[in-house]
Structure formats: structure tokens, C-alpha cells
Amino acid sequence: xxxxxxxxxxxxxxxxxxxxxxxxxxxxxxxxxxxxxxxxxxxxxxxxxxxxxxxxxxxxxxxxxxxxxxxxxxxxxxxxxxxxxxxxxxxxxxxxxxxxxxxxxxxxxxxxxxxxxxxxxxxxxxxxxxxxxxxxxxxxxxxxxxxxxxxxxxxxxxxxxxxxxxxxx
Numbered sequence: 001x002x003x004x005x006x007x008x009x010x011x012x013x014x015x016x017x018x019x020x021x022x023x024x025x026x027x028x029x030x031x032x033x034x035x036x037x038x039x040x041x042x043x044x045x046x047x048x049x050x051x052x053x054x055x056x057x058x059x060x061x062x063x064x065x066x067x068x069x070x071x072x073x074x075x076x077x078x079x080x081x082x083x084x085x086x087x088x089x090x091x092x093x094x095x096x097x098x099x100x101x102x103x104x105x106x107x108x109x110x111x112x113x114x115x116x117x118x119x120x121x122x123x124x125x126x127x128x129x130x131x132x133x134x135x136x137x138x139x140x141x142x143x144x145x146x147x148x149x150x151x152x153x154x155x156x157x158x159x160x161x162x163x164x165x166x167x168x169x
Contacts, residue, residue, distance in 0.1 A: 017064060024066035031060035034157070047156050056149040086151045090142055095131040113139035 020027045028036070035043050048057065084092075094114060097106040105111075117132040144150070 020066045027066045029061050030063040033065040059149045109141050113137040
């Protein structure tokens with residue numbers, strides 16, 4: 001892992017960022033994306049606190065959001081507070097992806113390694129979702145999203161959502 005960087009410093013572009021920029025119109029750090037899209041006063045002080053771990057700070061500045069021009073037009077939305085843990089959020093996202101796939105295999109990184117349980121899956125361990133899914137091989141993206149730093153981000157994002165909602169934005 002690189003030496004810890006403060007959230008205010010822009011990280012050096014990596015090969016991965018260069019590849020993203022070659023294929024997408026907009027490439028922003030996760031922190032910059034949240035600051036530019038969430039309508040809340042002083043979002044930076046909500047996302048980053050003085051006692052945050054270096055891992056959390058590095059995650060905000062070295063994780064990227066990439067998309068088309070519409071990504072820039074998605075400014076100032078007010079999300080609804082999830083009021084849940086990351087595991088529940090991932091389970092709901094996986095469920096929605098499987099529902100949208102309408103019987104076929106969803107092509108999304110969050111569903112890699114998961115499938116709907118069939119009657120033949122007697123040894124399957126059911127995930128904690130409303131739709132019965134089983135994990136048949138490790139999905140390291142899902143594992144990474146369950147790290148404490150992502151849980152912290154979800155909690156802070158929930159705080160922003162609640163503040164925006166109660167302020168009437």
C-alpha cells in the first residue's frame with residue numbers, strides 16, 4: 001500500500017486511471033464525486049474527520065467513479081438515507097440486479113460468483129437477502145466493499161442524507 005495521503009492532496013494518476021480516462025468522459029475520485037453530487041453544506045467535513053484511518057482517507061482519494069457526460073449533469077442530488085449496514089446494501093443491490101436480469105445472468109461485478117438458488121442446490125448457503133441467492137465462489141469486490149472504511153463511508157453518507165432530508169433540500 002502507498003504511504004498515506006491526506007484527502008486534500010490529489011493522488012498521482014495510475015495506469016488504471018489513464019485507462020479509465022481513455023474510455024470515459026468523466027473520471028473523478030470518489031471523494032470529489034460525492035462532494036460534487038450530494039447537496040449538503042460542507043460535505044468535506046462530514047466525509048473526512050480528524051481521527052479517520054489512513055486507509056479510509058486513501059480509499060476516498062484513490063477510488064474512482066467513471067462515466068459519460070451525464071455523470072457531470074448529475075449534480076446536487078439528495079439521496080435517501082439507507083439506514084442499513086453495507087452487507088444489507090450489497091444484498092439489496094444484488095437482488096435488484098437479478099430481478100432486472102429477468103431470468104438471465106446479470107452482468108455486473110456485484111453479482112459475479114452469485115446465482116439464484118434452485119431446488120438442486122441442497123448444500124447452498126443462502127445469503128441474507130429476500131431473493132434466495134447463493135455464493136458459489138469468492139467475489140473479492142463484495143469482500144472489499146465490506147471493509148470498515150466502506151462501512152464508515154456508508155454511515156457518513158447516511159448522515160449527509162438525513163441532514164439533507166430534514167433540511168428540506
